[in-house]
Amino acid sequence: MLTGCQLVSPRHTIKSMATDPPAPWRPIPGGITAPRGFQAAGITAGLKASGNPDLSLLLAPEGAVCAGTFTTSLVRAACVDLCAERLRASGGLARAVLTNSGQANACTGGRGLADSLTATAALADQLGLAPEQMLICSTGVIGVPIPMATLLSGFGPLVAALGSHQAAGDAAARAILTTDLIDKQIALEADLGGRRVRIGGMAKGSGMIHPTMATMLGYLSCDAGVPADTWQAMVSRAVDRSFNAITVDGDTSTNDTFLAFAAGEPLAPGHWDALEAGLTAVSQHLARAIARDGEGATCLIAVQVQGAGSDGDARAIARTVCGSSLVKCAVHGRDPNWGRIVAAAGRAGVPMDPAAVALWMGPHQLMAAGQPLPFDRAAASAYLRDRAAGAYLSDDTAEIRLVVGSGPGRGLAWGCDLSAQYVRINADYTT
Amino acid sequence: MLTGCQLVSPRHTIKSMATDPPAPWRPIPGGITAPRGFQAAGITAGLKASGNPDLSLLLAPEGAVCAGTFTTSLVRAACVDLCAERLRASGGLARAVLTNSGQANACTGGRGLADSLTATAALADQLGLAPEQMLICSTGVIGVPIPMATLLSGFGPLVAALGSHQAAGDAAARAILTTDLIDKQIALEADLGGRRVRIGGMAKGSGMIHPTMATMLGYLSCDAGVPADTWQAMVSRAVDRSFNAITVDGDTSTNDTFLAFAAGEPLAPGHWDALEAGLTAVSQHLARAIARDGEGATCLIAVQVQGAGSDGDARAIARTVCGSSLVKCAVHGRDPNWGRIVAAAGRAGVPMDPAAVALWMGPHQLMAAGQPLPFDRAAASAYLRDRAAGAYLSDDTAEIRLVVGSGPGRGLAWGCDLSAQYVRINADYTT
Numbered sequence: 001m002l003t004g005c006q007l008v009s010p011r012h013t014i015k016s017m018a019t020d021p022p023a024p025w026r027p028i029p030g031g032i033t034a035p036r037g038f039q040a041a042g043i044t045a046g047l048k049a050s051g052n053p054d055l056s057l058l059l060a061p062e063g064a065v066c067a068g069t070f071t072t073s074l075v076r077a078a079c080v081d082l083c084a085e086r087l088r089a090s091g092g093l094a095r096a097v098l099t100n101s102g103q104a105n106a107c108t109g110g111r112g113l114a115d116s117l118t119a120t121a122a123l124a125d126q127l128g129l130a131p132e133q134m135l136i137c138s139t140g141v142i143g144v145p146i147p148m149a150t151l152l153s154g155f156g157p158l159v160a161a162l163g164s165h166q167a168a169g170d171a172a173a174r175a176i177l178t179t180d181l182i183d184k185q186i187a188l189e190a191d192l193g194g195r196r197v198r199i200g201g202m203a204k205g206s207g208m209i210h211p212t213m214a215t216m217l218g219y220l221s222c223d224a225g226v227p228a229d230t231w232q233a234m235v236s237r238a239v240d241r242s243f244n245a246i247t248v249d250g251d252t253s254t255n256d257t258f259l260a261f262a263a264g265e266p267l268a269p270g271h272w273d274a275l276e277a278g279l280t281a282v283s284q285h286l287a288r289a290i291a292r293d294g295e296g297a298t299c300l301i302a303v304q305v306q307g308a309g310s311d312g313d314a315r316a317i318a319r320t321v322c323g324s325s326l327v328k329c330a331v332h333g334r335d336p337n338w339g340r341i342v343a344a345a346g347r348a349g350v351p352m353d354p355a356a357v358a359l360w361m362g363p364h365q366l367m368a369a370g371q372p373l374p375f376d377r378a379a380a381s382a383y384l385r386d387r388a389a390g391a392y393l394s395d396d397t398a399e400i401r402l403v404v405g406s407g408p409g410r411g412l413a414w415g416c417d418l419s420a421q422y423v424r425i426n427a428d429y430t431t
Numbered sequence: 432m433l434t435g436c437q438l439v440s441p442r443h444t445i446k447s448m449a450t451d452p453p454a455p456w457r458p459i460p461g462g463i464t465a466p467r468g469f470q471a472a473g474i475t476a477g478l479k480a481s482g483n484p485d486l487s488l489l490l491a492p493e494g495a496v497c498a499g500t501f502t503t504s505l506v507r508a509a510c511v512d513l514c515a516e517r518l519r520a521s522g523g524l525a526r527a528v529l530t531n532s533g534q535a536n537a538c539t540g541g542r543g544l545a546d547s548l549t550a551t552a553a554l555a556d557q558l559g560l561a562p563e564q565m566l567i568c569s570t571g572v573i574g575v576p577i578p579m580a581t582l583l584s585g586f587g588p589l590v591a592a593l594g595s596h597q598a599a600g601d602a603a604a605r606a607i608l609t610t611d612l613i614d615k616q617i618a619l620e621a622d623l624g625g626r627r628v629r630i631g632g633m634a635k636g637s638g639m640i641h642p643t644m645a646t647m648l649g650y651l652s653c654d655a656g657v658p659a660d661t662w663q664a665m666v667s668r669a670v671d672r673s674f675n676a677i678t679v680d681g682d683t684s685t686n687d688t689f690l691a692f693a694a695g696e697p698l699a700p701g702h703w704d705a706l707e708a709g710l711t712a713v714s715q716h717l718a719r720a721i722a723r724d725g726e727g728a729t730c731l732i733a734v735q736v737q738g739a740g741s742d743g744d745a746r747a748i749a750r751t752v753c754g755s756s757l758v759k760c761a762v763h764g765r766d767p768n769w770g771r772i773v774a775a776a777g778r779a780g781v782p783m784d785p786a787a788v789a790l791w792m793g794p795h796q797l798m799a800a801g802q803p804l805p806f807d808r809a810a811a812s813a814y815l816r817d818r819a820a821g822a823y824l825s826d827d828t829a830e831i832r833l834v835v836g837s838g839p840g841r842g843l844a845w846g847c848d849l850s851a852q853y854v855r856i857n858a859d860y861t862t
Contacts, residue, residue, distance in 0.1 A: 075777030075785045107773065107785075109802050142770035143803040325756070326857055333858025339573035342538065346506030354506045354538075371540045372574040419858075420851035426757055427764025427850075 031185030035223035037061030042175030045154030047102035064263035078112030092228030242283035296422030314411030322415035336380035462616030466654035468492030473606030476585030478533035495694035509543030523659030673714035727853030745842030753846035767811035
């Protein structure tokens with residue numbers, strides 16, 4: 001039973017949240033090695049007690065530019081400092097990134113930086129690169145140094161395993177995981193300016209933070225050439241609309257890093273907007289996959305806000321709603337609890353007009369003009385229940401749409417429900 | 432086994448978190464009616480389906496000044512707007528406050544304000560007050576109007592029940608509760624300037640927000656006269672150090688209100704600092720009681736930060752640590768997980784020096800100079816386990832102390848652990 005004013009069809013906007021990439025982009029098989037010239041490898045070096053793969057390498061072709069975005073936490077790992085400084089000093093030039101999973105190399109003092117320098121120098125030497133062209137990301141337990149002998153002895157097999165085939169990309173994507181339940185990869189393709197352009201990506205993370213365990217890492221490859229400063233600006237905008245728009249538990253990691261490489265024939269500026277659309281789609285796919293893989297989650301929550309004063313304000317409201325423990329519990333309990341949603345929006349710290357609020361949960365409109373509407377509670381609850389039964393990343397998204405005024409600002413955020421399983425996972429982790 | 436540098440004895444500072452009031456204040460029996468001249472009442476009017484008490488009245492003596500602090504949410508109830516406006520217009524003069532529990536009167540549009548005006552006018556008339564001297568707080572389900580006939584028919588019995596004895600205060604304290612497991616009251620007494628001064632308080636809340644259910648409400652009475660502007664400044668500072676320093680789930684209510692009345696012989700300015708110390712102690716007691724009564728909580732978490740750039744920065748770090756889902760889960764799991772604590776501190780948005788971090792959990796020092804120390808993990812885990820076995824508000828406080836630099840800033844925050852029971856309570860509330 002839908003009553004009251006329906007401002008716009010909710011289905012129209014819900015489609016924009018789907019995983020279909022925007023034209024002219026289409027999904028293709030593979031991941032980080034789908035773009036021309038990129039090689040990757042993943043092996044088990046013995047850094048993890050579990051015996052799972054733990055060493056990953058991505059090698060970009062000559063001439064690659066690299067854009068990076070990093071955690072804003074003041075407590076950040078030595079490897080993050082090293083990546084940021086090398087990209088700054090080179091003006092966005094790098095060729096390769098090593099990832100070790102098992103030890104985060106955060107809170108390890110001067111030794112942490114020394115180990116990062118030693119590792120990148122040794123691996124760069126084996127690859128015939130200058131040390132400054134080599135980046136490093138670490139993920140795992142905080143406060144524990146990397147076992148350097150084990151790490152260094154893994155470089156030979158790692159370099160030998162480099163390849164541009166899909167299996168090599170798969171291995172690299174698996175070797176960066178920690179608590180993740182599944183690996184996260186995607187590749188898109190489009191014809192731009194008479195030639196084929198591909199973007200590939202891989203990521204890890206199942207919480208915004210797991211300080212004793214892990215972090216969020218993302219990597220992207222692209223076989224179109226773009227000037228370094230343009231590429232960095234594109235990547236920063238894409239990250240704002242993807243990785244910076246997800247939340248699992250509101251905690252920010254010490255190691256969060258996203259590195260995006262672009263290498264290939266220069267793409268004409270007339271196609272940069274199209275390239276950025278693909279870049280954003282790949283980033284959003286990976287970001288949603290991280291949110292969906294949130295610890296203990298049974299569904300993805302997608303919040304769309306419109307009518308805010310600016311896109312930034314809309315994103316802030318969307319992310320606050322997504323991050324509310326009470327909203328997350330309500331979705332988990334299949335409870336169409338509009339009061340918690342609008343109350344979370346009200347504390348987002350940006351302007352909104354309470355009297356203008358309209359709210360939909362999937363196809364069910366729950367509020368108009370700031371007040372509740374009569375609605376079919378059983379049907380709305382069933383809508384939420386069916387999300388948990390949906391297939392991975394297809395129909396398991398609980399969609400919330402919120403109008404907060406008449407401004408031009410629109411924004412999206414993604415999160416996941418909060419289950420008792422989350423508490424069990426995080427109450428029992430290190431002891 | 433304690434190793435590494437111990438900056439100061441943790442016991443010294445932990446004492447400042449205890450519930451002993453600062454000298455010259457001492458606890459006395461009773462609550463909101465302990466100060467001279469204050470009357471209160473609580474009855475069951477029939478507003479709640481449960482049949483629990485639901486109507487509460489506090490009446491201050493003639494000449495009372497009243498200071499208020501209110502939710503910063505942009506989505507706030509009509510009664511909050513009315514209280515704020517009346518205190519602004521009168522310059523901080525009010526005589527009484529009515530509280531109805533059962534309906535929050537938020538998101539009820541123009542009717543919400545009209546109902547608040549009707550209720551205060553009718554009750555003021557029965558009390559012989561001007562409507563402008565009457566305030567109203569509502570707590571309960573959002574979006575549901577107050578059943579006005581039931582409310583108005585309760586005013587006769589409510590006024591008849593007014594009294595200054597402890598039973599009247601107890602009844603008032605019970606009638607403001609919603610999901611709370613216990614009522615929250617305190618009274619302190621001191622000899623200031625040759626006479627006895629008393630401060631009483633009562634509060635409700637078991638989450639920073641329950642948008643479909645409730646909110647945090649706090650009331651304070653004092654029988655010393657203080658100019659209205661001085662009183663408001665004192666109250667604002669006390670609220671920053673108490674109610675604004677607690678978090679249960681990071682959500683801010685639509686109805687949060689704290690009202691503090693002072694009425695009696697003027698107190699000489701030389702005793703204002705002592706009065707503020709008592710006011711702060713009462714506020715902190717009530718705030719801690721709310722955090723301890725957090726939904727599903729098994730213990731209180733108290734975080735003390737020192738060495739920050741300012742007291743405000745220290746409080747921001749303390750509250751971020753207290754609010755971290757991962758820290759809350761770790762405490763619940765009896766896991767001395769220092770990595771989650773320091774990572775939360777790093778994302779608080781205020782300056783800190785990661786290399787200076789030192790960290791204690793109870794008597795156990797876990798970090799010094801930004802790096803982990805060897806510590807007795809079993810003993811630290813047992814320390815956390817024993818908190819849940821402690822008595823209410825005595826030894827059930829998990830104490831975390833964090834040094835973040837060498838600045839003068841110090842701050843406290845209180846929260847509670849995150850249990851699977853919290854998820855169950857909040858996943859199943861309205862459906």
